[in-house]
Amino acid sequence: MTTVPTVREVPIRAEIGIVQVRQAVREVAVSVGFSLVDQTKLVTAASELARNTLKHGGGGVAEIELEQRVGSTALRLRFHDKGPGIGDVELALRDGYSSAGGLGLGLSGARRLADEFDLETARGEGTTVTVTFVAAGPAAR
Amino acid sequence: MTLTAQPVREELAEFLRARWQDIVRAWSAAAVFGHADPADTEDECAELLTGVAQAIREGAEGDPADEGFSAARSVFGPLVAGVAAGQGGRPDVAALKAPLLRLWSEHDKPADMAADGAVALSTVVDTLRLLLLEMELESSAETIRSQREQLTELSTPVIKLWDGVLAIPLIGTLDSMRSQAATENLLEQIVAQQARVAILDITGVPAVDTMVAQHLLKTAMAARLMGAECIISGIRPQIAQTMVQLGIDLGELATRASLADALGYALHETGMAVVADQHR
Numbered sequence: 001m002t003t004v005p006t007v008r009e010v011p012i013r014a015e016i017g018i019v020q021v022r023q024a025v026r027e028v029a030v031s032v033g034f035s036l037v038d039q040t041k042l043v044t045a046a047s048e049l050a051r052n053t054l055k056h057g058g059g060g061v062a063e064i065e066l067e068q069r070v071g072s073t074a075l076r077l078r079f080h081d082k083g084p085g086i087g088d089v090e091l092a093l094r095d096g097y098s099s100a101g102g103l104g105l106g107l108s109g110a111r112r113l114a115d116e117f118d119l120e121t122a123r124g125e126g127t128t129v130t131v132t133f134v135a136a137g138p139a140a141r
Numbered sequence: 142m143t144l145t146a147q148p149v150r151e152e153l154a155e156f157l158r159a160r161w162q163d164i165v166r167a168w169s170a171a172a173v174f175g176h177a178d179p180a181d182t183e184d185e186c187a188e189l190l191t192g193v194a195q196a197i198r199e200g201a202e203g204d205p206a207d208e209g210f211s212a213a214r215s216v217f218g219p220l221v222a223g224v225a226a227g228q229g230g231r232p233d234v235a236a237l238k239a240p241l242l243r244l245w246s247e248h249d250k251p252a253d254m255a256a257d258g259a260v261a262l263s264t265v266v267d268t269l270r271l272l273l274l275e276m277e278l279e280s281s282a283e284t285i286r287s288q289r290e291q292l293t294e295l296s297t298p299v300i301k302l303w304d305g306v307l308a309i310p311l312i313g314t315l316d317s318m319r320s321q322a323a324t325e326n327l328l329e330q331i332v333a334q335q336a337r338v339a340i341l342d343i344t345g346v347p348a349v350d351t352m353v354a355q356h357l358l359k360t361a362m363a364a365r366l367m368g369a370e371c372i373i374s375g376i377r378p379q380i381a382q383t384m385v386q387l388g389i390d391l392g393e394l395a396t397r398a399s400l401a402d403a404l405g406y407a408l409h410e411t412g413m414a415v416v417a418d419q420h421r
């Protein structure tokens with residue numbers, strides 16, 4: 001049913017890493033044939049989660065995966081860090097909550113932008129956020 | 142800074158004079174500067190040697206600031222610039238030392254001068270290396286500084302559209318440094334030009350995430366404190382849609398689809414009206 005995902009890894013150690021994640025995501029999204037609106041959503045969600053990885057998680061890595069599904073292609077972004085983790089997930093996902101003077105919309109907004117959202121975290125062990133976007137139709141080569 | 146005794150310096154001067162051609166040839170063969178044309182290389186080696194001879198004559202072989210090394214400066218200058226521009230390899234000045242010392246060892250001289258002379262010749266090549274390194278550091282610092290300035294300036298031109306109406310077209314990825322510069326620049330101009338309306342045009346911004354949004358909101362708030370109202374223009378449809386889903390609320394900030402719409406609104410706000418000329 002599914003084929004092996006293509007993986008690209010982008011390290012996020014400084015602000016430049018966020019830019020590189022955005023560029024890589026846009027490239028892959030264009031190659032898969034996502035619409036302009038979907039590209040913008042993908043890039044924006046990637047930007048949010050990459051910045052969280054850097055700002056709150058102390059840096060980490062972004063993985064980009066492509067998964068062929070029946071009649072569609074899924075683009076999955078996984079952001080992984082070994083930072084402090086999120087103590088109260090419900091609070092972190094609340095619109096407007098920020099522990100760092102931000103708007104507090106990055107995490108919750110990325111969840112709204114994505115078709116699928118997954119958050120794994122443990123205090124002191126880090127955080128992994130996964131968002132999946134589904135494009136209609138098979139991947140254009 | 143005299144490192145070498147007078148008689149040794151005289152002997153060195155004599156050596157350089159006597160073996161001039163040999164040194165130039167040996168240096169050219171060392172292919173330090175990687176020129177395509179061997180004649181250019183010989184010219185440069187000769188120029189370098191003239192300066193070296195002067196520095197040694199003055200006992201200044203260890204002083205890169207000495208007049209004798211100004212010849213080296215003019216030889217190195219284009220090379221350093223070339224390397225900075227990505228053309229040509231880095232000159233390997235250290236390669237000048239071995240042939241120079243070999244020729245010196247072959248030179249007929251009082252035995253007690255051999256060591257001191259070799260030290261002086263070795264020092265002069267080390268000083269050339271130091272000079273090159275200094276020049277390279279200056280050049281890269283200069284490059285970085287000017288690029289940074291260009292970038293900061295490029296990204297934040299504040300344009301006067303009308304009396305009291307300013308526009309700042311924001312372009313590309315707004316990292317913290319550039320957005321900071323943009324804000325400062327805009328606020329300064331608001332004061333300098335007593336602006337009433339400032340238009341932040343984001344047509345050239347590929348994505349508006351929470352950081353960019355927060356930057357826009359903060360800039361608008363600061364502008365308001367300086368007595369100017371901010372308008373955001375150039376929000377493209379896909380960005381508008383994404384912003385809504387992200388949950389960004391620009392609050393009371395006025396927004397217009399295009400810069401032209403924003404200008405119309407700004408003129409209205411400043412009490413101006415654009416009317417068709419009925420006499421034409």
Ligand SMILES: Nc1ncnc2c1ncn2[C@@H]1O[C@H](COP(=O)(O)OP(=O)(O)OP(=O)(O)O)[C@@H](O)[C@H]1O
Binds near residue numbers: 085098101102107127
């Ligand atoms: N990778 C992470 N590691 C640890 N804490 C995190 C991580 N990601 C998010 N958080 C926590 O969740 C909170 C909410 O995140 P969210 O992205 O919504 O807001 P923010 O980053 O503070 O501000 P912004 O609206 O600018 O993104 C953060 O303030 C932070 O406390």
Ligand SMILES: [Mg+2]
Binds near residue numbers: 051052102105106107
């Ligand atoms: Mg965030």
